[in-house]
Amino acid sequence: MSDIDNLGSREPEYRLAAWSSRMADAVLGTIAAAILFAMMAVTAVDVTGRYLFNSPLQGGYEFTQLLMLAVVFAGLPTVTRRNEHITVGLFSNAFRGWGKIVRDGIIALIVAVVSLYLAYRLYVLGNRFAGFGDVTATTGVPLAPIAYMGAGAMVLSALASLVLLAEVFVSRGEEAPR
Amino acid sequence: MTSTLVSFVVLFGLLFFGVPLAFALGLVGFVAFALAIGSTAASAMVAQITWDTLTSYSLTVLPLFVLMGNLVNHSGLSRELYDASNAFVGHRRGGLAMATILASGGFAAVCGSSIATAATISTIALPSMRRYGYSPALSTGSIAAGGTLGILIPPSVIMVIYGSMTETSIGHLFIAGIIPGILAVLLYMAAVAVFTAVSPDAGPAGPRMAWLDRFRALRQVWMVLALFVLVIGGIYLGVFTPTEAAGIGAAGAFAVALLRRTLTLRSLIRILADTARTSAALMGVLVGALVFSNFVNVTGSPELIVEGLKSLNMPPLAAIAFVLLFYLVLGCVFDALAMILLTIPIVFPLVIGLGFDPIWFGIIVVVVVELSLITPPIGMNLFVIHSVARDIPMTEIYRGISPFIAVDIVRLAILVLFPWLVLFLPQQMG
Numbered sequence: 001m002s003d004i005d006n007l008g009s010r011e012p013e014y015r016l017a018a019w020s021s022r023m024a025d026a027v028l029g030t031i032a033a034a035i036l037f038a039m040m041a042v043t044a045v046d047v048t049g050r051y052l053f054n055s056p057l058q059g060g061y062e063f064t065q066l067l068m069l070a071v072v073f074a075g076l077p078t079v080t081r082r083n084e085h086i087t088v089g090l091f092s093n094a095f096r097g098w099g100k101i102v103r104d105g106i107i108a109l110i111v112a113v114v115s116l117y118l119a120y121r122l123y124v125l126g127n128r129f130a131g132f133g134d135v136t137a138t139t140g141v142p143l144a145p146i147a148y149m150g151a152g153a154m155v156l157s158a159l160a161s162l163v164l165l166a167e168v169f170v171s172r173g174e175e176a177p178r
Numbered sequence: 179m180t181s182t183l184v185s186f187v188v189l190f191g192l193l194f195f196g197v198p199l200a201f202a203l204g205l206v207g208f209v210a211f212a213l214a215i216g217s218t219a220a221s222a223m224v225a226q227i228t229w230d231t232l233t234s235y236s237l238t239v240l241p242l243f244v245l246m247g248n249l250v251n252h253s254g255l256s257r258e259l260y261d262a263s264n265a266f267v268g269h270r271r272g273g274l275a276m277a278t279i280l281a282s283g284g285f286a287a288v289c290g291s292s293i294a295t296a297a298t299i300s301t302i303a304l305p306s307m308r309r310y311g312y313s314p315a316l317s318t319g320s321i322a323a324g325g326t327l328g329i330l331i332p333p334s335v336i337m338v339i340y341g342s343m344t345e346t347s348i349g350h351l352f353i354a355g356i357i358p359g360i361l362a363v364l365l366y367m368a369a370v371a372v373f374t375a376v377s378p379d380a381g382p383a384g385p386r387m388a389w390l391d392r393f394r395a396l397r398q399v400w401m402v403l404a405l406f407v408l409v410i411g412g413i414y415l416g417v418f419t420p421t422e423a424a425g426i427g428a429a430g431a432f433a434v435a436l437l438r439r440t441l442t443l444r445s446l447i448r449i450l451a452d453t454a455r456t457s458a459a460l461m462g463v464l465v466g467a468l469v470f471s472n473f474v475n476v477t478g479s480p481e482l483i484v485e486g487l488k489s490l491n492m493p494p495l496a497a498i499a500f501v502l503l504f505y506l507v508l509g510c511v512f513d514a515l516a517m518i519l520l521t522i523p524i525v526f527p528l529v530i531g532l533g534f535d536p537i538w539f540g541i542i543v544v545v546v547v548e549l550s551l552i553t554p555p556i557g558m559n560l561f562v563i564h565s566v567a568r569d570i571p572m573t574e575i576y577r578g579i580s581p582f583i584a585v586d587i588v589r590l591a592i593l594v595l596f597p598w599l600v601l602f603l604p605q606q607m608g
Contacts, residue, residue, distance in 0.1 A: 032458075033450030036241060040432065043242065043425025047418065061235055064421065068457075069232040071241055075458030078451075085198030086459050088516050095196075107197050114201045121225035147229070 014170065021163050024156070025078050032074035039067040059139035066136070066146060073153035080111060081160040101168055108165035112158045119154035122147050182479040185210040189470070189520070199516060200459070203466030211473040224469060231465045235421060237342055241457035242424035243333040246409075247289030248449050249431035250402065251298050253440045258398040259284040260302045265387045265395035267367075272374035272381035274310055275320035278303040279366045282324025283359065284399065286331035287406040288431070290338070292514065292551050296325025296559045300566045313380035314570040316373055319578025322559040323366050323586075326548035329514070331359035332410050333424070336514060336544055339464060343471065343522050346536045349413045349420045350604040354537050356410070357599050358545065361592065365585040373581050401434050414607060463515065471523035480527035487528065494532045498594060501525060502546060509550025513558045517550055518543065541600045542593060549586050552579050 046060030057063075079085055095103045126147030128134075134143045185206050192202040204224070212220035231237065250256070263280035267273045282299050289295055300321045307317040329336040332352035341348040374381040387395075409427040412418035418426065435441045474480065487497060508517055522543075529539050551559045554576045564572060593600055 029451035029454070030447060032454035033447045036245065036450045036454050036457075037446075039238070040242060040245060040425060040428045043238075043422060044429035047422045047426055051417070061421070064238050064425075065233040065235055068238045068241060068461075069229075071454050072232050072458045072461045075451075075454040076462060079455050079459050079462070082455070084455060084459060085200060086463050086515060087196055087198050088193040088512065103196060107195070110197055110205065111201050114205055118204075118224065118228065121221055122228065124221075125225040125229060150228075150232075 017163070017166070021081065021160070024160075025081050028074055028078050028156070032071055032078070035067055035070045035074060039064060039071060042067065059136070062136045062139050062141070066141065069146065069150065073150050076153060077156040077160045080115070080157045081163065083164060085111070104168045105165055108161045108168060112161040112165070115154045115158035115161060119151045119158065122151040122154060126151060179477070179479050179482055181210060181214055182474055182477050185470075185473065186520075193516065199519065200462035200466040203463070203470040203519065207466065207470030207473045211469070211476065214473065215476060223472060227468050227472065228465050231342075231468055232461060234342065236348055237338065237461070237464070239333070239348060239420045239424040240335065240338050240460060241453060242421070242428045243290045243338075244335070244456050244460075245450070245453045246333070246405070246424065246427040246431045247291065247294060248453050249428065249435050250285075250288045250405070251294070252445065252449055253431070253435040253438045255399065255402050255434070255438075256281070256285050256298045257302050258395075259402060260299070260306070262392075262395040262399045264306075264384070265392040268384040269386035271378060271383050272316065272370040273384055274303070274307045274312060275316050275370045275374075275381050276367050278307070278317075278320045279324045279327075279363055279370065282321075283327050283331060283363045284402055286327040286329075286359070287410070288333075288402055288427070289328055290333040290335040292326050292328035292548065293558055293562055295328030296321060296562045297566070299324060300563055304563075304567055307381075310384055311382055313377070313578070314567070314574045315578030316370070316380040317578070318560075318563045318567065318570055318575045319373075319580075319582055320366070320370060322552050322557070322563050322575070322579055323369070323582035325559045325562070326551050326586075327359060327362055330355050330362055330541075330544050330548060332356065332413075333427075334544065335460065336518060336547055337540060339460075339467075339515070339518060340522065340540045340543060342464065343467065343518075344526050344536060344540070346540055350537050350607060351540045352410065352420065353414050353607060354541050354600050354604045355544065356603055358541055358589070358593055361599070362548075362586075362589055365589050366582060369581040369585045405430050405434070414603070416607060463519065467519040470519075474523040480524050483524065484528050484531035487532070494534070495594075497532055498529070498534065501529060502542070502590065502594070505543075505546040506549060506553070509546060510553050511556050512550060513556065514547040514551055517547060535597065535601060537604055538597045538600045542590070545586070545590050545593060549583065549590070552583060552586070554579070 042057065042060055042063045046057040050056035126144045129147055130144035135141060136143065189202055189206045192206065193199065208220055208224055211223060260277060260281040263277035263284070264274060267276040267280065270276060278299060281303065282295055285295050285298060303321055304317055332355050334352065334355060337351040337355065338348055340346065341351050370381070405427060408430060409423045412423045412426065413420055508521070530536060551557050554560065560575050560579065563575060564570070
C-alpha cells in the first residue's frame with residue numbers, strides 16, 4: 001500500500017483523507033477479487049456441468065458477462081487511484097518540476113471529467129433500462145441496477161482522480177523548484 | 179478525411195502529453211463523432227459501446243486468461259520450465275540462452291502477455307546466465323526476444339483485442355498462432371546458435387545432463403503442458419469456446435497452485451485483485467479504442483484510402499509490404515497496444531479490401547507488434563530487462579537484440595510469402 005500513501009505524514013485531515021482512500025482501494029480491490037473468482041468458478045462449473053454431467057449451469061454465460069462488467073467497474077477506480085492506466089509513456093520524463101505538476105494536474109482533471117461524463121451516460125442508460133424493464137434473456141436479471149452501479153463506479157473513479165489531483169499539489173509541490 | 183487527420187493529430191498530442199490511452203481515445207473519438215454526426219448520437223453511442231464491450235461474451239476470455247497466467251507464475255512453474263529446458267539444451271554452446279527461448283515459449287503457452295513473459299523469465303534466466311559467464315548482450319537479447327512469444331503463442335491478449343476490434347474469431351486466431359509460434363522458437367534458437375558461433379565466449383556450454391535427469395526435470399512441468407493441451411486443444415477440437423477454455427484454464431491453474439501449496443488466502447486475493455486491475459485497464463482501453471474507431475468508420479476515411487490505393491493499381495503484395503514497412507517504423511516509437519488500437523480502424527479495412535485473410539493478417543499484425551517490442555529505441559521488452567538488470571547499459575541490450583530482430587524479419591517474410599503456414603491449422607477447425 002506504500003505506493004499510494006503519499007499523503008501519510010501530514011496534517012490530521014490529510015491523514016484521514018489518505019486513510020479513507022487507502023481503505024476504499026483495499027475494499028474495492030477485495031470486491032473485484034471476489035467477483036473475478038466467482039467469474040472463474042461460474043465458467044468452470046458451467047463447462048464441467050455441460051460436458052461431464054450433461055447439465056450446464058442455467059444462464060451461466062449471462063452470469064459470466066455480467067460478472068466481467070462488475071470486475072471492470074470494481075477494478076477501474078483502483079486503477080485510477082494507483083495511476084495504473086495504460087499510457088504511451090514516450091515522453092514521461094520530459095516534464096520536470098512545475099511543468100510535471102501542471103501536466104499531472106491536467107491529466108488528472110481530464111480523467112475525472114471523462115469518468116464523470118461516462119457516469120452520467122451510464123445513469124441515463126440505466127433509466128432507459130428501467131423504463132423498458134429490460135432484463136437478461138435467460139435468467140431475468142434486471143439491467144437497470146447494474147447500469148446504476150456502473151455509474152457509481154465511474155463516480156468513484158472520478159473521485160480517485162481528484163484525490164490524485166490533490167496529491168499532485170499537496171505532496172509534489174514541495175519538491176518543485178520555487 | 180480532414181476530420182480524421184485532425185483527430186489523429188489531436189490524439190497523438192494527448193498521448194504524448196501523457197493522457198492515458200483509454201481516456202485520450204475515448205475523448206477524441208467522442209468529440210470528433212459529436213462534431214461529425216451530432217452530440218445526441220455521440221452520447222448514446224458512448225454509453226452503448228461501454229455497455230456492449232464490458233458485457234461482450236467473447237471478451238470474457240481476457241480476465242480469465244490473465245488470471246491463468248498470474249496463477250501459473252505464482253505457483254513457481256516458470257522456474258521449473260527453465261530448469262527442464264536447461265536440462266535438454268544447456269550443454270550446447272549458448273545452451274542457457276536457448277533454454278531461455280524454450281522456457282519463454284512454454285510460459286507463453288499459458289500467458290497472453292509479452293511483458294509478463296519477459297518479466298517472469300528475466301528474473302529466472304538472467305541470474306543463471308550470469309553465473310555461467312554469458313555475455314550481457316546475449317542474455318538480455320534472448321530474454322527480450324523470448325518474451326515476445328507471449329502474444330504469439332496462444333493465449334494472447336493482443337489477439338483478443340484484434341479479434342474484438344475486427345470481429346474475427348478469437349479461437350481461430352489462437353490456433354493460427356501455433357505454427358508461427360513454433361517457427362519463432364526455432365528461428366530464435368538459430369539466432370542464438372549463430373550468435374555464439376560468431377563469438378563463442380558469449381555463451382559457454384554448461385554441463386551435460388544424463389537422460390534420466392532430463393526426464394526427471396520434465397516431470398515437473400507436465401502440469402503446464404497439460405493446461406496448454408486442455409485449453410488450446412479444447413478450442414482446436416471445438417469442445418470449448420475460448421471463454422469456456424479460459425475458465426477451465428484459470429480454474430486448472432488455481433488447482434495447480436493449490437496442489438503445489440503455494441497459495442495463501444492473502445496471496446490469492448492479491449493475485450485476483452492484480453488481475454482485476456489489469457483487466458479493467460485493458461477493457462477501458464478497448465472501450466476508448468472502439469469509440470474512436472466508430473468515429474473513424476462513420477467518416478468513411480478507410481473506404482477512401484482503399485479506393486485511392488486501388489486506383490494506383492498496386493499489386494496486393496506490394497501494398498502489404500508498404501503496410502508492414504509502415505508498421506515497422508511505427509513500432510520503433512509506439513508500443514504494442516497503442517499501435518494496434520491506433521492503426522487497426524484504418525489498416526484492417528484496407529488490407530481486407532485488398533483481398534487478404536483476416537486471420538492471416540491478425541497473425542501478421544501480432545508478429546510486427548512483437549518486433550515493435552524489441553526494436554530500439556522504444557521497445558517495451560528492452561525496458562523490462564533494463565529495469566531488472568540496471569547495471570547492463572542500454573547499448574549492450576540494443577546490441578544483443580539485433581540478431582533476434584534479423585530472424586524476426588525473416589519470419590515475417592516467411593509468413594507473408596507462405597500464408598498457409600498461418601492458415602493451415604485454423605482451416606482444419608471447420
